[in-house]
Amino acid sequence: MATLKQVAxxxxxxxxxxxxxxxxxxxxRPDTLQRVTKSIELLNYxxxxxxxxxxxxxxELIGYCVPSWPHGQxxxxxxxxxxxxxxxxxxxxxxxxxxxxxxxxxxxPVYEDLHARRLxxxxxxxxxxxxxxxxxxxxxxxxxxxxxxxxxxxxxxPGPFVDVDGAVGCATAVRHLHETGRRRIGFLSxxxxxxLAEDRLSGWRKxxxxxxxxxxxxxxxxxxxxxxxxxRATAELLDSGQGVDGIVAxxxxxxxxxxxxxxARGLTAGVxxxxxxxxxxxxxxxVSPGLTSIRxxxxxIAGELIAxxxxxxxxxxxxxxxxxxxxxxxxxLQPELVIRGSSAPG
Amino acid sequence: MATLKQVAxxxxxxxxxxxxxxxxxxxxRPDTLQRVTKSIELLNYxxxxxxxxxxxxxxELIGYCVPSWPHGQxxxxxxxxxxxxxxxxxxxxxxxxxxxxxxxxxxxPVYEDLHARRLxxxxxxxxxxxxxxxxxxxxxxxxxxxxxxxxxxxxxxPGPFVDVDGAVGCATAVRHLHETGRRRIGFLSxxxxxxLAEDRLSGWRKxxxxxxxxxxxxxxxxxxxxxxxxxRATAELLDSGQGVDGIVAxxxxxxxxxxxxxxARGLTAGVxxxxxxxxxxxxxxxVSPGLTSIRxxxxxIAGELIAxxxxxxxxxxxxxxxxxxxxxxxxxLQPELVIRGSSAPG
DNA sequence: CTGAAAGCGCTTACAG
DNA sequence: CTGAAAGCGCTTACAG
Numbered sequence: 167m168a169t170l171k172q173v174a175x176x177x178x179x180x181x182x183x184x185x186x187x188x189x190x191x192x193x194x195r196p197d198t199l200q201r202v203t204k205s206i207e208l209l210n211y212x213x214x215x216x217x218x219x220x221x222x223x224x225x226e227l228i229g230y231c232v233p234s235w236p237h238g239q240x241x242x243x244x245x246x247x248x249x250x251x252x253x254x255x256x257x258x259x260x261x262x263x264x265x266x267x268x269x270x271x272x273x274x275p276v277y278e279d280l281h282a283r284r285l286x287x288x289x290x291x292x293x294x295x296x297x298x299x300x301x302x303x304x305x306x307x308x309x310x311x312x313x314x315x316x317x318x319x320x321x322x323x324p325g326p327f328v329d330v331d332g333a334v335g336c337a338t339a340v341r342h343l344h345e346t347g348r349r350r351i352g353f354l355s356x357x358x359x360x361x362l363a364e365d366r367l368s369g370w371r372k373x374x375x376x377x378x379x380x381x382x383x384x385x386x387x388x389x390x391x392x393x394x395x396x397x398r399a400t401a402e403l404l405d406s407g408q409g410v411d412g413i414v415a416x417x418x419x420x421x422x423x424x425x426x427x428x429x430a431r432g433l434t435a436g437v438x439x440x441x442x443x444x445x446x447x448x449x450x451x452x453v454s455p456g457l458t459s460i461r462x463x464x465x466x467i468a469g470e471l472i473a474x475x476x477x478x479x480x481x482x483x484x485x486x487x488x489x490x491x492x493x494x495x496x497x498x499l500q501p502e503l504v505i506r507g508s509s510a511p512g
Numbered sequence: 513m514a515t516l517k518q519v520a521x522x523x524x525x526x527x528x529x530x531x532x533x534x535x536x537x538x539x540x541r542p543d544t545l546q547r548v549t550k551s552i553e554l555l556n557y558x559x560x561x562x563x564x565x566x567x568x569x570x571x572e573l574i575g576y577c578v579p580s581w582p583h584g585q586x587x588x589x590x591x592x593x594x595x596x597x598x599x600x601x602x603x604x605x606x607x608x609x610x611x612x613x614x615x616x617x618x619x620x621p622v623y624e625d626l627h628a629r630r631l632x633x634x635x636x637x638x639x640x641x642x643x644x645x646x647x648x649x650x651x652x653x654x655x656x657x658x659x660x661x662x663x664x665x666x667x668x669x670p671g672p673f674v675d676v677d678g679a680v681g682c683a684t685a686v687r688h689l690h691e692t693g694r695r696r697i698g699f700l701s702x703x704x705x706x707x708l709a710e711d712r713l714s715g716w717r718k719x720x721x722x723x724x725x726x727x728x729x730x731x732x733x734x735x736x737x738x739x740x741x742x743x744r745a746t747a748e749l750l751d752s753g754q755g756v757d758g759i760v761a762x763x764x765x766x767x768x769x770x771x772x773x774x775x776a777r778g779l780t781a782g783v784x785x786x787x788x789x790x791x792x793x794x795x796x797x798x799v800s801p802g803l804t805s806i807r808x809x810x811x812x813i814a815g816e817l818i819a820x821x822x823x824x825x826x827x828x829x830x831x832x833x834x835x836x837x838x839x840x841x842x843x844x845l846q847p848e849l850v851i852r853g854s855s856a857p858g
Numbered sequence: 859c860t861g862a863a864a865g866c867g868c869t870t871a872c873a874g
Numbered sequence: 875c876t877g878a879a880a881g882c883g884c885t886t887a888c889a890g
Binding site for chain 2: 167210212213214215216217219220223225227230232233234235241242244245248249251252253256261262263264265266279282283284285391392393394397419426429430448449452453454
Binding site: 169170171181182185186189213214215216217218219220221222 | 882883884885886
């Protein structure tokens with residue numbers, strides 16, 4: 167493995183010049199640059215990252231804790247998110263370091279240790295929970311981080327975040343169902359303790375009210391995110407005698423439950439009842455009819471996360487140009503409705 | 513951030529002694545060790561990983577390429593695998609570095625670059641394909657790696673691997689269905705080009721033959737891994753007039769298709785027809801009835817992968833104690849049948 | 859525009 | 875059992 171020194175000797179320049187050729191090529195005379203570049207290629211030189219990091223004290227690695235779900239529930243869009251996150255990191259010459267940690271505050275020493283030993287420069291947080299204690303802890307330790315997802319239940323956000331506007335997403339789904347002729351649109355939700363659920367539900371309610379559609383008794387809480395619960399809640403809606411002809415589900419899994427219950431009653435999704443899910447998980451395109459679903463723009467989310475985390479100015483409280491809160495560290499992105507057969511046949 | 517030097521000054525010893533306290537505590541006198549340990553704690557010292565890696569030229573990082581599926585298909589057990597892999601790496605004080613790369617040979621420069629710049633010590637490969645060219649390429653470059661999954665289509669494996677015995681898994685499923693009274697057991701498969709599919713199919717066939725069950729016209733090929741195709745193939749089996757009462761599917765998705773087709777015909781999975789899937793993906797426990805499925809032992813797989821990759825002897829052709837092929841670099845693990853309602857009601 | 863030198867924070871033979 | 879010194883491969887002021 168060639169070193170800087172060897173390249174320098176080969177090109178008959180100093181190591182400093184080779185380093186500059188790599189990191190500040192404009193400082194070199196064109197002919198020198200070309201000579202050095204040729205030597206680099208000839209010797210197949212690749213700068214040693216550890217030496218660089220030791221010197222600059224930046225490892226260009228971002229820590230991400232592999233989520234572990236309690237009840238064996240999976241993060242169905244996990245590979246989409248990771249792929250986008252890796253891609254965004256690589257676009258800035260960085261990479262993602264994966265690790266595991268206990269849930270909540272108990273896991274923080276792991277975060278702290280990774281940062282203290284300089285395995286990572288900072289963290290991307292996800293699976294944000296209501297009153298999530300991690301954000302505040304990291305901020306106090308002055309450890310750089312950015313969150314995918316707002317921390318619900320706080321009046322002021324404990325740090326920079328990127329999130330998707332779930333309320334807008336659900337409102338869009340309602341409007342789409344309305345446009346396809348639905349007039350009694352139910353909502354399949356989660357328990358009230360979820361800030362995420364309340365946000366999405368508010369979008370459904372608001373859109374219904376704006377369209378003069380009823381909402382009373384049309385929102386059903388599911389105790390867990392399973393097909394079974396989705397089917398049960400759908401049965402409850404269908405049996406309520408309100409003539410439900412549309413269902414906005416807060417997750418693809420619950421929507422799948424809706425599809426199953428419809429099928430069991432001899433009803434056709436997309437014809438008799440329009441159904442939408444949330445997340446556009448791989449399942450949405452694999453069922454039949456395809457499931458209309460609200461897609462989070464993963465590439466954009468990942469790009470914003472990395473941009474915020476790696477922006478030098480983001481850690482300073484106020485940017486030079488303005489005295490207001492630096493807007494760029496709080497990004498709310500718009501989801502996209504992916505329409506399939508469950509809401510629009512043919 | 514405290515350094516070795518500061519700890520040494522505080523404990524009134526040389527830096528060498530502090531280093532030894534951390535890496536070879538047995539070399540110190542108990543009282544010295546205690547004094548040094550106290551200083552380390554007091555100063556909250558954490559060794560800088562970059563400095564260590566620069567010196568030892570080992571980064572303790574293992575590269576893993578985030579799989580990207582062509583047709584938006586997801587790796588449903590991806591988070592299980594990653595969680596296990598991270599855990600196994602951490603158990604040996606290592607971590608996983610994630611990256612993206614083009615599929616096949618085109619991606620190899622990315623692997624080579626990560627290794628050359630010392631971002632990783634080696635790689636864990638997965639999503640192994642028939643005649644996968646990556647393994648041979650890495651071996652030629654002398655880049656350490658281990659594969660999750662055999663390379664099908666080769667007479668001799670191009671490198672160390674850990675795999676799960678899919679044939680045994682499917683045979684177990686057949687025997688289970690037989691024990692619950694099934695006598696005409698179909699097999700839902702993939703195209704013949706998949707070595708993985710042929711392996712699993714062979715297990716189904718062998719078990720059927722041993723139990724004197726028919727196999728003729730009972731294996732159906734699905735063109736893609738979707739619920740739709742699983743349903744279609746199931747319909748084909750049911751319509752063939754062979755009195756099919758059991759279905760072993762090569763994937764959970766195809767099994768879900770089977771469940772849907774049964775439901776559409778008013779048949780009850782687990783009662784009228786026993787159904788099994790493969791992978792025990794999160795879906796298996798979320799559908800109703802629960803899907804009986806063949807589970808790959810992820811923790812064990814990950815443990816073996818890391819053990820092989822980090823074993824000093826694994827790269828040498830022959831171990832000292834014996835002259836035969838070092839058995840420990842080719843591990844075939846046994847899957848486990850997770851029984852749920854789709855094959856055994858109540 | 860180019861080069862000699864210091865130093866990032868460790869580990870590792872090598873003496874004592 | 876303990877310590878002084880070299881060196882891993884870079885980058886970065888600082889001179890020239």
